[in-house]
Structures are given as structure tokens and as C-alpha cells.
Amino acid sequence: MIRIKELLTGAGVLSIEGTTELEIGKICFDSRQVTPGSLFAAVRGTSADGHQFVQKAAETGAVAIVCEEYPAVMQDGVTYIKVENSAEALGVIASNFYGNPSDKLRLTGVTGTNGKTTVATLLFRLFEELGYKAGLISTVENYIHNTVVPSTHTTPDPISLNQLLAEMVDAGCDYCFMEVSSHAVVQHRISGLKFAGGVFTNLTHDHLDFHKTFRAYLEAKKGFFDGLGKDAFALVNADDKNGAVMLQNTGAWQKTYALKNMGDFKAKIIENELSGLLLDIEGQEVWFKLVGSFNAYNLLAVYGTALLLEQDKAKVLTVLSRLTGAEGRFDYVIAPSGIMGIVDFAHTPDAVQNVLSTIHDIRKGTEQVITIIGCGGDRDKTKRPVMAQVACDWSDKVILTSDNPRSEDPQEIIREMEAGISPENKRKALTITDRREAIKTACHFAKPGDIILLAGKGHEKYQEIKGVKYPFDDKKILIEQLYQNS
Numbered sequence: 001m002i003r004i005k006e007l008l009t010g011a012g013v014l015s016i017e018g019t020t021e022l023e024i025g026k027i028c029f030d031s032r033q034v035t036p037g038s039l040f041a042a043v044r045g046t047s048a049d050g051h052q053f054v055q056k057a058a059e060t061g062a063v064a065i066v067c068e069e070y071p072a073v074m075q076d077g078v079t080y081i082k083v084e085n086s087a088e089a090l091g092v093i094a095s096n097f098y099g100n101p102s103d104k105l106r107l108t109g110v111t112g113t114n115g116k117t118t119v120a121t122l123l124f125r126l127f128e129e130l131g132y133k134a135g136l137i138s139t140v141e142n143y144i145h146n147t148v149v150p151s152t153h154t155t156p157d158p159i160s161l162n163q164l165l166a167e168m169v170d171a172g173c174d175y176c177f178m179e180v181s182s183h184a185v186v187q188h189r190i191s192g193l194k195f196a197g198g199v200f201t202n203l204t205h206d207h208l209d210f211h212k213t214f215r216a217y218l219e220a221k222k223g224f225f226d227g228l229g230k231d232a233f234a235l236v237n238a239d240d241k242n243g244a245v246m247l248q249n250t251g252a253w254q255k256t257y258a259l260k261n262m263g264d265f266k267a268k269i270i271e272n273e274l275s276g277l278l279l280d281i282e283g284q285e286v287w288f289k290l291v292g293s294f295n296a297y298n299l300l301a302v303y304g305t306a307l308l309l310e311q312d313k314a315k316v317l318t319v320l321s322r323l324t325g326a327e328g329r330f331d332y333v334i335a336p337s338g339i340m341g342i343v344d345f346a347h348t349p350d351a352v353q354n355v356l357s358t359i360h361d362i363r364k365g366t367e368q369v370i371t372i373i374g375c376g377g378d379r380d381k382t383k384r385p386v387m388a389q390v391a392c393d394w395s396d397k398v399i400l401t402s403d404n405p406r407s408e409d410p411q412e413i414i415r416e417m418e419a420g421i422s423p424e425n426k427r428k429a430l431t432i433t434d435r436r437e438a439i440k441t442a443c444h445f446a447k448p449g450d451i452i453l454l455a456g457k458g459h460e461k462y463q464e465i466k467g468v469k470y471p472f473d474d475k476k477i478l479i480e481q482l483y484q485n486s
């Protein structure tokens with residue numbers, strides 16, 4: 001239990017109606033979760049406005065309401081707290097409620113369009129292997145040292161986030177590595193957190209459904225770096241044209257990594273094969289198990305971060321060379337028939353191009369590349385035609401199929417993908433709406449030596465159709481089919 005006044009430190013309070021001496025047992029931003037003694041924050045969202053539920057929250061027992069405007073009717077015994085921005089205040093209140101856990105950990109945030117899960121996961125595993133207790137907050141799963149906590153978002157809401165961080169502190173963790181999505185920055189999910197550092201991977205096309213313009217998407221990512229303190233480091237990819245933009249208004253200590261341009265941390269790709277990458281990192285040649293030139297960037301980002309967190313260079317490289325990638329990221333099997341199947345989470349045009357150009361670089365020459373690809377429903381529609389065209393440009397055969405259609409009509413999503421395919425690429429594309437059938441067909445088509453890329457869903461264990469998540473595991477189905485045909 002904690003008193004209202006202690007929760008409000010740093011929350012940007014404009015005015016208060018009622019006492020701040022009351023004790024609060026729970027904080028929430030969803031009126032349906034209010035229980036007697038709760039604080040309810042009314043947040044303006046994308047489809048509703050939390051202010052509509054203030055009355056209901058008070059009736060259900062909320063004793064404190066955080067809002068941007070007072071309701072017409074204020075109830076006795078309830079304290080109303082007016083703030084400039086409820087979502088931002090909620091982040092600070094959540095931190096205070098859980099004892100400001102980010103002050104007690106060295107928290108590093110990773111942002112960018114692609115590579116966040118890979119970099120954050122590698123950092124987590126690296127620090128665990130170096131002998132520390134660490135935490136991970138990621139798209140695939142969260143970890144409190146060796147306890148797994150299922151993940152619902154790339155970056156959770158501020159209450160779940162601070163609760164996770166507090167559990168990490170209780171478990172004795174020294175470090176936490178987390179993904180920072182652009183949604184999280186705009187929705188203030190990270191407000192009130194103290195970061196030891198921030199890492200930028202890259203910026204390409206995604207989430208324009210939410211941010212509307214590329215500029216707004218860029219500003220969201222930049223917002224994370226603008227908010228870092230002067231004791232924190234900001235490590236950016238100097239080969240990405242937006243790397244420098246991220247640093248424009250940050251008060252943090254600025255560092256860069258690069259393969260091509262000048263950078264504080266430099267690497268060169270010596271070999272890029274199916275068995276891994278041979279990199280020259282600051283004069284030292286090291287083999288890594290991760291595949292593909294984009295992973296050279298991810299590895300260098302991890303290396304730079306570890307050094308900025310004062311780790312020993314030789315130990316970092318030794319451990320890093322033993323680590324494998326995150327689940328569902330260039331996750332491959334070679335069937336007895338000699339057909340290679342790759343499951344990858346590529347769900348942006350840039351990621352699709354990267355994974356296919358990697359396959360192109362490492363294949364021996366004569367094999368066919370068959371790509372199975374769909375696009376998520378209720379997500380950025382503008383990436384659909386581009387992803388289909390990129391897949392065709394880089395493959396011998398493409399099967400257009402469903403990803404997570406969510407509330408949309410799967411056929412319509414596929415039609416939008418088809419619209420992006422140029423006349424000369426049309427002959428390569430085939431549509432099979434049912435994802436399982438698409439996988440079966442690809443395995444049937446493939447000959448020994450051929451490569452099947454199953455893009456878009458990576459680690460996901462479900463397919464979301466009209467609000468229902470049906471069990472679906474790309475890797476499991478692909479393996480079943482590959483072995484059946486062997």
C-alpha cells in the first residue's frame with residue numbers, strides 16, 4: 001500500500017480535488033480492472049477515451065482518478081488528479097508504485113524497425129553467460145533471470161513493465177535489456193523509466209497505419225533518444241541514414257557502430273555462410289553462429305553495448321561467438337531430402353529483402369528459392385504490395401498466403417499484395433490462402449537442394465483470425481511436411 005501523494009512525485013500534476021493521504025492498493029488504466037482502493041488513470045487511446053469510463057471506475061471502487069479534465073460529476077471520497085497527459089503521468093505513477101525499479105537496474109532499451117528482438121535477446125543471453133543475473137523484455141518472451149514470463153507486446157504497458165522490472169530487482173538482476181517499440185514511445189509506455197543506455201538498429205518502412213507518415217515514425221524513435229539522461233549512452237548504427245537523426249537532440253553520451261562508415265565500434269564481414277559469419281571486429285577475427293549480413297549489425301550493436309556497459313572485450317567476444325539467434329529468426333532445418341526450410345519473422349519490406357539477399361549470398365547457385373509470404377491484417381497496408389514485389393524479385397517462386405488476417409478478409413489482403421507485383425514477376429506468384437496448404441504445396445514443389453523461406457510469423461504459435469488465436473506453428477508444420485516428403 002502506498003499513499004496517493006507518494007505516487008504523484010514527478011507526475012506533472014496540475015491540480016487536485018480531494019485528499020492525497022489515501023492509500024492505494026492497485027493502479028490501472030482499464031475501468032474493467034478496477035477493484036476497491038484502486039487508482040484509475042483515464043488515458044486517451046486509439047479507439048476509446050478512458051475519460052468515458054471515469055464514472056464507472058469510481059462506482060467500482062476507485063479512490064483516485066488521474067485525468068486530463070475533471071468529470072462533470074465528482075464523487076465523494078474520490079480524489080481527482082488533473083494532469084497534462086494521463087499516459088505520461090501513468091508511466092511515472094507506475095514507476096513510483098513499484099519503487100522505481102529502473103533506478104536499481106542498468107536498463108538498456110533497443111529500438112529500430114528490425115533487429116530489436118535479436119539484439120535484446122543476445123544481450124540478455126550474453127550477460128547471463130558472463131555471470132550476471134539479467135532480465136529481458138521482448139516480443140518473443142520476457143525473462144526474469146531464468147524465469148520465463150509470456151510476452152503480449154514488444155513493449156508492455158507501463159504497469160506490467162514496472163511490475164516486471166520490480167520482479168527483476170527482487171530476483172537480484174543487475175541488468176535488463178528491453179525492446180522499445182515506436183508505439184511504446186508515442187503512448188508513453190516508457191515514461192518515468194531511467195535508462196542506462198539506448199541502442200538504435202535501423203529505420204525502414206513499417207507501422208505507417210499507426211504513425212501515418214514516415215516522419216512521424218522517425219520522430220517516435222527519436223523521442224526515445226531525446227528522453228535519455230546525460231549519464232546514459234546512445235549507441236546508433238552510423239550506416240543507417242537516420243542514425244545521426246536519432247542523436248540530434250539527445251543529452252546522452254553519443255556512440256556509433258558501423259560496417260561501412262566511420263564509427264566508434266567497427267566490424268568487417270570476412271565470410272558470410274550458412275554455418276555463420278566470420279567478422280573482423282576491431283582487428284580481431286571471430287566466427288559467430290548467426291547468419292546473414294544484417295546479423296553483423298546486430299552482433300556489432302551487442303558488442304558495442306556490452307563494452308559501453310564496461311564488459312571485458314575478450315570475454316564478450318568469446319561468449320558471443322557461442323550464441324545462437326532468437327527463436328524464429330533465420331531458424332532453419334535441412335530435411336533428409338536435402339531441402340532446406342527457413343522460418344523467419346521478416347514482416348517488413350526491408351526484412352524480407354535482407355533475409356532473401358542473405359539466402360542469395362549463401363546458396364550454392366542452382367537451387368530454387370520458394371518463398372511463402374503473407375501480411376498481417378489490421379496493420380500497415382502500404383507495406384503489402386512492396387513486400388510481395390520484393391519477395392518476387394528475390395525468389396524463383398512465391399506463394400502468397402495469409403499471415404494473421406485479424407479482423408480483415410484474407411483474400412483482400414492478398415489482393416493488395418498482388419497489386420504490387422510487376423507484370424514480369426506475375427508468373428512467379430501463386431496464391432494459396434490457407435497457410436498450412438501453402439506450406440504443404442511448397443514442400444511438394446521443392447526438389448533436393450531447394451530452399452523454402454517461410455516468412456512473417458517466426459516464433460508465433462498461433463494464427464489470429466477474426467479475434468480468435470488458433471494454434472499454428474510455422475516451424476512445426478514445415479518440419480512435418482519436409483519429413484513427410486523425404
Ligand SMILES: CC(=O)N[C@H]1[C@@H](OP(=O)(O)OP(=O)(O)OC[C@H]2O[C@@H](n3ccc(=O)[nH]c3=O)[C@H](O)[C@@H]2O)O[C@H](CO)[C@@H](O)[C@@H]1O[C@H](C)C(=O)N[C@@H](C)C(=O)N[C@H](CCC(=O)O)C(=O)O
Nearest residue numbers: 029030031043045046047048050053153154155157181183
Ligand atoms: C493500437 C495500440 O497500440 N493500442 C494499445 C493501447 O490501447 P489504446 O490506448 O489504444 O486502447 P483503447 O481501446 O483506445 O482504449 C483507451 C483507454 O480506455 C480504456 N478503457 C477501454 C474500455 C473500457 O471499458 N474501459 C476502459 O477503461 C483502455 O484501457 C485504454 O486505457 O494501449 C494498450 C495498453 O498499453 C495496448 O494494450 C494496446 O495495444 C494493442 C492491443 C495492440 O495491438 N498494439 C500493437 C499494435 C502494439 O502495441 N505493437 C507494438 C509494436 C510491435 C512491434 O513492432 O514489435 C508493441 O509494442 O507491441
Ligand SMILES: Nc1ncnc2c1ncn2[C@@H]1O[C@H](COP(=O)(O)OP(=O)(O)OP(=O)(O)O)[C@@H](O)[C@H]1O
Nearest residue numbers: 113114115116117118139294329344345346351355
Ligand atoms: N539488423 C537488421 N536489419 C534488417 N533486418 C533485420 C535485422 N535484424 C533482423 N532482421 C530481420 O527482421 C526480422 C525481425 O527481426 P527481430 O525480431 O530481431 O526484429 P524486431 O525489431 O524485434 O521486430 P518486431 O518489431 O516485429 O518485434 C528477422 O526475422 C530478420 O528477417
Ligand SMILES: N[C@H](CCC[C@H](N)C(=O)O)C(=O)O
Nearest residue numbers: 347375376379403404456457
Ligand atoms: N509486432 C509486429 C509483428 C507482426 C508480425 C506479423 N506476423 C503480423 O501479424 O503482422 C506487429 O504487431 O506489427
Ligand SMILES: [Mg+2]
Nearest residue numbers: 116117139154
Ligand atoms: Mg521484436
